[in-house]
Amino acid sequence: MPDEPVPVVRVSFISSFRPALGGVDALEIEATTLRELMRKLVQDYPRLQRHLDEGVALAVNGEIYRDNWDVEIRDGTEVYLMPRIQGG
């Protein structure tokens, strides 16, 4: 059986993160989980680590994840990297 193609994910960033990404507002990355996605992002853009340390959340097709990075992602999934928001 041929290997399953690795999903291509479009990742968008809020403006505050863009300086750490060389000014880009979106990227396409191959990843199967949020954890793999974040690992690749930090590998390619080490300045992003500071934002991760301060706290981020990930919106996956509109659903917000703050801590569960085991979420599987499929081809065409839209991921939005956001600040980790606090509630009251």
Place this chain on the structure above:
Amino acid sequence: MGNDPSYTNQKFKVIGSRVKRPDGIDKVTGRAKYGADYNAPGQLVGLFLRSPHAHARIVKISTSRAEKLSGVKAIITCDDLPDLTNGDAAARDILENCMARGRALYDGHAVAAVAAVDAKTAKKALKLIKVTYEVLPHVTDVDEAIKPDAPVIHQDMYTNGVEPRPSKPSNLYNVAEFGHGDVEAGFAEADVIVEKSYKTEQTHQGYIEPHACVASVNSDGTGELWVTTQGHFTYRSVCATLLGMDIAKLKVTSSEIGGGFGGKTHVWIEPVALALSRKANRPVKAVMSREEVFRASGPTSSTSIDVKIGAKKDGTITAAFAALRYQGGAFRGAIPGMPWAMIGAMTSFACYNLANVKSVGYDVVVNRPKVAAYRAPSAPMVAFAVESTMDMVAKELGIEPLDFRIKNCAREGTRACYGPVYGPIGIGATLDAVKKHPHMRARLKKNQGRGMACGFWFNFGGQTCTDLNIAIDGTVTLTVGTIDVGGSRASLALIAAEELGIPYEQVRANIADTGSLGHNDTTEGSRGTFSSGMAAIFAARQAIEVLRQRAAIMWNIPVEDVAWEAGQARASKHHKLKPLSLAEIAAAAPTTGGPIAGHNESVPDNAGVSFASHICDVEVDPETGGTRVIRYTVVQDAGKAIHPTYVEGQMQGGAAQGIGWALNEEYIYGKDGRLQNPGFLDYRIPVCSDLPFIDTQILEIPNPNHPYGVRGVGETSIVPPLAAIGNAISNAVGVRMNHVPMSPPRILKALEGLDAS
């Protein structure tokens, strides 16, 4: 998935019933123990010395005379709290907020603390501490703070989020921009454009119970903290970090909580009380006075907001823009990466389907207390600005404001103003419900007006750990680590009862201390019932597996033949075997394998975004400017209501706080930078006689990411009231208020302006 029948058609036995809360009797009889009700043998009284200046360099602190006073057991300053934060900016800010380090940054900033044998001695000792200040220029207004000639509070603060990096420090900490499309092109398409600027003053959560704790640190490095908090696991981690303690060696026990609303998600006096105890080698009890709560805990931001909305004649919004300036006090936000204006910008236009939208958040530091979360933090202020402008645009277009909102509301597939595309959401359903609501057709009299407004909040899940233990008599203890701020113990017991198929009264839900359960995130972001409810479901299902195994042992049949139905083990293939009740299986537990329990640790994210639409009727007295809310209705998509009374209570509570914020509540600072009204006489929160009955309509639009369809509830309904009341006032007396609170003097001034024109 809003109308997915697999969620909307779920049949429940006890979920949705209005059972009595387990803490109810204790609370109405005075037995409930709040933060200040704990006492430890040999405890000392801890009191704080606070800066009378808005901004001052601390030249010298002399404690020698106070130390000599009989009965004084410990005095601490920042020298007793070395910086152990290892470059963690958030922790460093918390440390500095708990005890000034070289500079007092706001009126009320703690500069020293005393532990003495009694309050009288401690007060006397505070008077004997001599602090030499060099008063520095201060700024307390958000707009003044970003003017070029404003005193710069932190010389190392260079604005984040802009390229290139500024060459000079300033009070503008962060700039964050959200949106999509081309707003300039959108405004060019518009037939009508309305632009308006707004201000909202700083408010406090107004929880009735002040911050209180008893701290005890032993010479072996272990410690205990009894405290009122929304997150005892977080308090444990933060306090241990600041004091260099091992996290596991500090046990934190939460008291009943007399309100928090976000203000008890952060530490204030607790690390200092622990430091005092460590130095004195005695337990120390610290309780904030009301004045201290106002001056030195965490109110919400004051703001200054500009909004511009353009629309075509048919009512389609072509572009929307907002610039939000929020002050976070003297620090960079509760979490440096999540400053308050940024959150406001994210929520600004979240209710609407907009092709061209841009929101820019400007986070500003001023000489005021460190801002903390307050119920849907940052959202009510920008909702006031946006929803007021929405009404103005509708008026310009000659369209009913409700219809204007229905035409433009966000739906499944809408790209939210903060970036992601929405899945199934409920804003349209709340607006449809408002349109059908009898409140909208009720007649109004002279000087009365009706307004409505919408609101949005994210809701969150987070780390959760839960135990479910079955006692030998078949009763059940559900042990959770999320603080019960609004009746969650009843809701969680209902969930456990539903899963196990037993009566609610057979389950007791308790809040564990930090030594008894794995980490639980703070009860914030409307997560308590969502997260612990999910964990309770899975813990109960694990316990059911154990119950099936035990029944199989008792019957000597394969476990695959045992089903769990209606609170009993049944073996349908074995007709002669009578069902075994939970109590019968529990009674046999000692000889079938020991205790029966279930457990779950998880990160239940996806709490589901939430929307609310409110209707408000007011009557304005044109002679005094006084405004009375005469009728109020909250409609909210709440997901499945586990305990409808507490869902309604959250909706009513949010509205009540929003009404106080809209009409009266306000931090008033003098020119000297000192807070003028740190007490409930001069800072007026609404009391029962100020409020009408707040009607509620729960829309149970299920969250597809929860087994029962639960979503966060507690915060959304504080978002619309400011704007709903502003719109109602406008419709009552024809003045558009753009400054909150819309207090009698401000309304009179606006009416005088109307007369003059």
